[in-house]
Amino acid sequence: MKKATFELFQRYAWLLCSAAVLLAFLGTRGLNEPDEGRYAEIAREMAQSGDWLVPTLNGFEHFQKPPLIYWLTALSIRVFGANEWAARLPSALAALGTVWLTYLIARRLCSETVARNAALILVSSVEFFALARLLTPDMTLTFWITAAIAAFVHRRHWLFFVAMGLGFLTKGPMAVVVPLSAALAWQITSRGTPEVRHLPWGRGTLVVLGIGLSWFIMLSIQSPELLSYFWKYELVQRFASRTHGRSQPWWFFLPVITLALLPWTFFLVKPLRTFWHRWQEGTVSPPQALLAGWAAVPFVILTCSGSKLVTYVLPLLPALAIAIGSSFASTRRVWKIAVPTMACWLLAAINVDHFGPYFARQASVKDLAEALEAEANSEDAILFTCGVRAHGLAFYAEELVSTTKGDADIVLPLAPAQSARVFRNARHCLDTLSTGELAYGIVDQERFASSFKPKGWRALRTEGDFVLITNRDSRSLVQTR
Secondary structure (H helix, E strand, C coil): CHHHHHHHHHHCHHHHHHHHHHHCCCCCCCCECCHHHHHHHHHHHHHHHCCCCCCEECCEECCCCCCHHHHHHHHHHHHHCCCHHHHHHHHHHHHHHHHHHHHHHHHHHCCHHHHHHHHHHHHCCHHHHHHHCCCCCHHHHHHHHHHHHHHHHCCCHHHHHHHHHHHHHHHCCHHHHHHHHHHHHHHHHCCCCCCCCCCCHHHHHHHHHHHHCHHHHHHHHHCCHHHHHHHHHHHHHHHHCCCCCCCCCCCCHHHHHHHHCCCCHHHHHHHHHHHHHHHHHCCCCHHHHHHHHHHHHHHHHHHHCCCCCHHHHHHHHHHHHHHHHCCCCCCHHHHHHHHHHHHHHHHHHHCHHHHHHHCHHHCECHHHHHHHHCCCCHHHCEEEECCCCCCHHHHHHCCCCEEEHHHCCCCCCCCHHHHCCEECCHHHHHHHHCCCCCEEEEEEHHHHHHHHHHHCCEEEEEECCEEEEECCCCHHHHHHC
16 A cells, blocks of 8 residues: 555655645745736626626726636636735646646657656746736646647547637637647648548637637627627737837747746757757657647747737647757756755745845835735725836735826726826826825836925835835825915
């Protein structure tokens, strides 16, 4: 019995190690801005209001992303409370699920050894590890993409389409592009062989569209002006223009993918060379073609996109992990690299708060919110942000705050109660709050020095580029003028 237990532990040690690394210390640091603060606050408001159709950010309707990540995070917050651990749990579980699915795919395509190698390589890759511990839609999207490909490989054809639909409901078209390019690459190389898959493409497409577009259709029926917003601004302009301010040179993803795979990057050379020789000889197998379709085709599409972020390559990492895992003859050497690497990443994650001053506008405002809570009568004061995206203030204060229009992501016309919390610009913010009423707010250091400090506002605490300020000591001056 003991021998069987030991063998079982040895067989799944990679999974236990992955779970420990991905789930440990999720709540030991504050939510980073702007992404984590934004997604957590949307989920908190959804959990509080019970409105699962229309996401709101600081009380304003927010339509920039589909709702699945909000639903999952709101459920976690309802169960575990409004805290960092609960907010990040869906991403961590999605990462663990992605590791497991990568193992299943590699075991079917290659062998048990390659499967364990791929799982360990993936979980110890720096970008995968980092995004598993961040509240963003990217890891959940990666889970659904990997789930779709796993379903295709294991001939679960309806699950293939369902997973793509759920991925679309998480973060849009890449949830379809990646699995589809992987599947088509397999189909092309397996044509005329027993390996070809016979998928119900017509009905399956209806499943993808029915799931993926359901939320968009419901909202567009409710507010027809959203149809143009979704189609033109969030889809066409995001890919084909620089409207979203995420333009980068064409070669941007080359260094990104190089860094994202660390410390495994250089082990990718051997499988790439092997694939190139097979390609020249015309002997590429369906599994090799699937991995190429999974990684190479989406990489080219991302390179052509007008919007580029380092997180966009995350769904490609499982394919690269399988390719790298196939170049190791045993798992022992992989363990020797993976264990110290994961220990280093985990140590860095535990101590990341010490580097807060270097995060600029990506810093957490948790310490600022705690300093605000310690202030006398702060519960009766006006809370605001001016010229910064610091939605974590609303999350930690558990109340809506006033903000400048450019930071509110307003799409639909505002109700009177919403308009009352919106400043047209920084000057309007300063003029409105210089009436003697107690106020606390978060601005950037430059704006504080140039606009608020000369008017008698006082800085209470700084974190990164953020400054918590108050007019507590200047109100008497305002009132006597």
